[in-house]
Amino acid sequence: MPRTPAPSAPLTHQPLRGLLLALGATLLFAYSDTTNKVLIEDYNVPLVMAVRYIGHCLLMLALVAPLHGREMVRTQRTGLVWVRAASLAVGSLLVGFALERMPVAETTAIIYLCPVLVVVLSGPLLREKVGPGAWVAALLGFAGVLLIARPGGGLDPIGVMFVLGNVMLATAYNLLSRVLAHTERTMAMLFYSALAGAVGFGVLLPWTLHGPAPSLLQVGLFVSLGVAAWLGHYMFTQSYRYAPAALVAPMTYMHLAWAGILGWLVFGHAPEPVALAGMGLVALAGIISAMRPRRGQRPAQFAAEAGTTERAG
Template sequence: MPPATTAPAPLTHQPLRGLVCVLGATLLFAYNDTTNKLLIADYNVPLVTAIRYISHCLLMLALVAPFQGREMVRTVRTRLVIVRAASLAFGSFLISLAFQRMPVPETTAIAYLCPVLVVVLSGPILREKVQPVAWIAALVGFSGVLLIARPGGGLDPLGVIFALGNVIVATSYNLLSRVLAHTERTMAMLFYSALVGAIGFGIFLPWTLYGVAPTQLQLALFASLGVSAWLGHYLFTQSYRYAPAALIAPMTYVHLLWAGLLGWFVFGHAPEPIAIGGMLLVALAGIISAVRPRKGQRPAQLASEDGLTEKAG
C-alpha cells in the first residue's frame, strides 16, 4: 500500500507504463460489465449499482484510510473532483440500464464512441497536441468496434438513449481524469468516486432493497463488483499520469477484446470471424497509438507536447 504523501505524484512521460495500467484497467472493467450483466438479470439496477459503490467505499476505508489518513480526503479542486465522481456514478447507472435492454456487444460499441470524443476534445480542452497518427489509431479502433458489434438492427430505442447518455458522461469523466491528474492524488479521486456513488445510490436502498435472497455465488459476485471497480479505476487513473489522453483513449478499445473473451466464457457466445477481424483492428489501434512517430524531439519537448510540464500542486 502506498504511503501517505503531501503532494500527488507528478505527471511523467512513461507511455509503456501507462499502457500496462490501461490494459489491466480494461480487463477489470470487462469483468465488471460481465458480472453486472449477470446480477441485473435477478436484481434491479439501482440496487446492484449501490452495492458496487458501497463495497468500493468500504474497501477504501478499511484498506487505504489507515495508510493515507487525511490525504485520502484532501483535494485542491474539490468541485471538479465531485463532478468527475458524479459522472462516473451516473455513467455506471446508464450503462447498466442499457445492458438490461441490449446485448453487451452493441451496448459496448455505442459506449466506445467515448474514446473518439476524447481524442477530438483533448486538443482544444486539454491543450494536448493530437498528431495525425493518433487520429488514425482512433478511427481504426472505432472501425474494429463496428465490425465486432455491427449495430443498427433491432436495438431497443430506449437502450440506445441510455448508452448515448453514458457516452456523454463518460467523456466528461475521461477528460476530468486527465485535468485533475495535475493536482489531485489518485487515492483521493478514487475515494470521492466511491463516496459519491455510495451516497447517491445508497439513499435509495430502502426502496430498491428487494428481490430473492442471493446465493453464495451471487454474494461473491456482489463483493467482487467493488473490488474490480476499485482496482480498475485505480489503474485507469494512474494511466493518465504516465501518458496523454490521445494515447490512452485508443488503447481503451482493448476492453472490447476482454469483453468478447469473457462473453464467450460466461455466456457461450463465440465471436464470428468478422468480429475477430474487428478485435484485430482494435489491437492494431493500440499498437499504432503506442508507436506513433515522435522523431527529432528531445524529452523536454515530448513532455511539453503531452502537457506534462505543468507542476503538480
C-alpha cells in the same frame, strides 16, 4: 506541524510486470461487466450499482484511509471533483441499463470510443496539439461502432443509446481527470468517485432494495463487484510504474477479448463476424491514439497522462 505528503513511488523498468498488471486489470474490468449483467437478470440496476460503489468505498476507507489520512479527502477544486465523480456514477448506471439489453462484448467495444474522443477533444478543450493521426483514429473508431451497432445487426437501439450516453460521460470524466491532475491527488479523486456512487445510489436503496433473496453465489458476486472495481483500477494505475505507456496502452484492449470470452462462456453469445471487425477497428483506433507521440513531452510525462484515460462503467 503540517503533515508532509509521502513521496510518490519511483518508476522502475519492469515491462513484464507492468504488462501482467495491465492484463489482470482488463480481466477484472471484463469480470465486473459480466457480473453486472448476471446480477441485473434478477435485480434492478440501481441496486447492483449501490452494492458495487458502497463496497468500493468501504474498501478505500479500510485499506487506503489509514495510509493517506486527510490527504484522501483534501481537494482544491472541490466542485469539479464532484462533477467528475458524478459523471462516473451516472455513466455506470447507463452501462448497467445497456447491459440489460445488449451483450457484454458489443457494449464494451462501444465504450472504447471514449479514449479516441478524449484525444480529439483535448485540442479545442484543453489546448493540446491534435495531429492528423488523432483524426484517423477517430474515423476508425466511429466506423467500428457503425459496424457493431449497424441497422439489422440485432442490437437493441435503446441499449445503444444508453452506452453512447456512457461514452459522453466517460469522455467528460477523463477530460476532467486531466484538468484536475494539476491540483488534485490521485487517491482523493479515486475516493470521491467511490463516495459519489455510494451516496447517490445508497440514498435510493429504500426504493431499489427489492428482489429475490440472494443465493450464496449471488452474495459472492455482489461482494466481488466492489473488490474487482477497486483492484482493477489499482492494478491498471500501478502498471504504468513498471512499463512505458507505449507497451501498456495497447494491452488495455485485451478488455475486449476478455469481454468476448466471458460473454461466450457465461451467456453463450459469440459476436457476429461483422461486429468482430468493428471491434477490431475500435481497438486499432485506441492503439493509434495511445501511441500518438506528443511534441516536447518526456516519456514519463506521457505515461502519467496516458494513465488518466480510464473507463467509466
